[in-house]
Amino acid sequence: MAGNSDPLTPRAKLAVTAGKAVAAASRAAGRGSGSVIGGRVALKLDPDLLARLAQNLDVVLVSATNGKTTTTRLIAEALRAAGPVVSNALGANMPAGITSALAGGSEAKFGVIEVDEKYLAGVARDTDPKCIALLNLSRDQLDRAAETRMLAENWREGLAGSKAVIVANCDDPLVVWAASSSPNVIWVAAGQMWKDDAWSCPSCGGVMQRPGDDWFCGECGFRRPQPTWALSGDHVLDPHGSAWPIHLQLPGRANKANAASSAAVAAVFGVPPQVALERMYQVQAVAGRYDVVQFQNRDLRLLLAKNPAGWLETFSLIDPPPAPVILSVNARGADGTDTSWLWDVDYTRLTGHPIFVIGDRKLDLAVRLEVANQHFQVCENLDQAVQMCPPGRIEVIANYTAFQDLRRRVGN
Numbered sequence: 001m002a003g004n005s006d007p008l009t010p011r012a013k014l015a016v017t018a019g020k021a022v023a024a025a026s027r028a029a030g031r032g033s034g035s036v037i038g039g040r041v042a043l044k045l046d047p048d049l050l051a052r053l054a055q056n057l058d059v060v061l062v063s064a065t066n067g068k069t070t071t072t073r074l075i076a077e078a079l080r081a082a083g084p085v086v087s088n089a090l091g092a093n094m095p096a097g098i099t100s101a102l103a104g105g106s107e108a109k110f111g112v113i114e115v116d117e118k119y120l121a122g123v124a125r126d127t128d129p130k131c132i133a134l135l136n137l138s139r140d141q142l143d144r145a146a147e148t149r150m151l152a153e154n155w156r157e158g159l160a161g162s163k164a165v166i167v168a169n170c171d172d173p174l175v176v177w178a179a180s181s182s183p184n185v186i187w188v189a190a191g192q193m194w195k196d197d198a199w200s201c202p203s204c205g206g207v208m209q210r211p212g213d214d215w216f217c218g219e220c221g222f223r224r225p226q227p228t229w230a231l232s233g234d235h236v237l238d239p240h241g242s243a244w245p246i247h248l249q250l251p252g253r254a255n256k257a258n259a260a261s262s263a264a265v266a267a268v269f270g271v272p273p274q275v276a277l278e279r280m281y282q283v284q285a286v287a288g289r290y291d292v293v294q295f296q297n298r299d300l301r302l303l304l305a306k307n308p309a310g311w312l313e314t315f316s317l318i319d320p321p322p323a324p325v326i327l328s329v330n331a332r333g334a335d336g337t338d339t340s341w342l343w344d345v346d347y348t349r350l351t352g353h354p355i356f357v358i359g360d361r362k363l364d365l366a367v368r369l370e371v372a373n374q375h376f377q378v379c380e381n382l383d384q385a386v387q388m389c390p391p392g393r394i395e396v397i398a399n400y401t402a403f404q405d406l407r408r409r410v411g412n
Helices: 010-028 035-045 049-054 068-079 095-103 117-127 148-159 173-179 253-268 273-280 308-315 340-344 362-371 382-388 400-409
Strands: 058-063 085-087 110-114 131-134 165-169 185-189 229-232 235-237 243-245 292-295 298-304 325-328 355-358 376-378 394-398
Touching: 010 035, 010 049, 010 095, 035 049, 035 095, 049 095, 049 117, 058 068, 058 117, 068 085, 068 110, 068 253, 068 273, 085 095, 095 110, 095 117, 110 117, 117 148, 131 173, 131 253, 148 173, 165 173, 165 253, 185 253, 229 253, 235 253, 243 273, 253 273, 298 308, 298 400, 325 382, 325 400, 340 362, 355 362, 355 382, 362 376, 382 400, 394 400
Parallel strands: 058 110, 058 131, 085 110, 131 165, 165 185, 185 229, 298 394, 325 355, 325 394, 355 376
Antiparallel strands: 229 235, 235 243, 292 298
16 A cells, blocks of 8 residues: 655645645635635646545545544544544545545554545545445435435445455445445444334345344345444444443444444554544544533533434433423535425424424424424524523534534534
């Protein structure tokens, strides 16, 4: 994987310099981190720049519908035990953002890269990864993303014959089908709460049988593979049967699953589970997610939920009733403009919580909550919602751009 000590051609160096200058100008103008626009400019000047930047790195790619930003952070933390890491830690996960991140890591040994599901095959071609982590696939951004089975097919074709070690969640049939085209797969039993995208067999279309934690297709015999790593309660079981305790500051079962997959990835690079899991304890919040902030003399916990599977996981970790809950939903470009996914979320799980609704699409959400027989109040903005909340820590759940709006408002 290692090439000469300086793989960058004069053109590539120019592209990196120009990209950094544009990014700095964008930051100075208050338009965010500048990583995407900087990466776009750099790739325009040298279309092969991503491949050049990756060629001296041991690359890990992480892709999924939910949990990829957190898992990327956990893997990066674990691999720092073995050398310097460069990563797109802020979640800019399309080629421009990835290029921008790698351009800042000239001394790194490892590149730990979160990749948007639609771009995985192309980024894998460019970066020649040593390992690819596939966590889950579920419905998301219905107006823009392909239907989940088409995404799985895209992964399956793009990863066929890949030299990378694939670390894949054996509890998600779509992920298993996608990974099965690869010769070298490590299966992790990481669980799957959301099953509504995996009732039909991705291989033949037959009905999936799901006895207990197992699954198989009664028609073609496609079935859950035997895992060598597994999440078991608060422990990760490694291939030797040893149980390693998970200590995280991040809440919820989903993050334990992310830690299990991350430990399996770290082991590919020779970092033992005990070391990897101890290092993961350092991660407190990921791009503001799970942060508890003070606002108007109240404690607010900020939680991101972008799609039905994500909302389901988030409901499982909020404080019990009568903890107040603020829900915020937008439908801007980065969210997907179609809000029909709200009807796939089981909002009856919020029964007993005082609910306050804000965001661009608060009326869409209000109709959905009305049908779910929930008691709620529609508010103009976060300030008004917080003022109306009864005592207790406030759980604030928002989708992507709504979450960014909240962070700006609370100064996080």
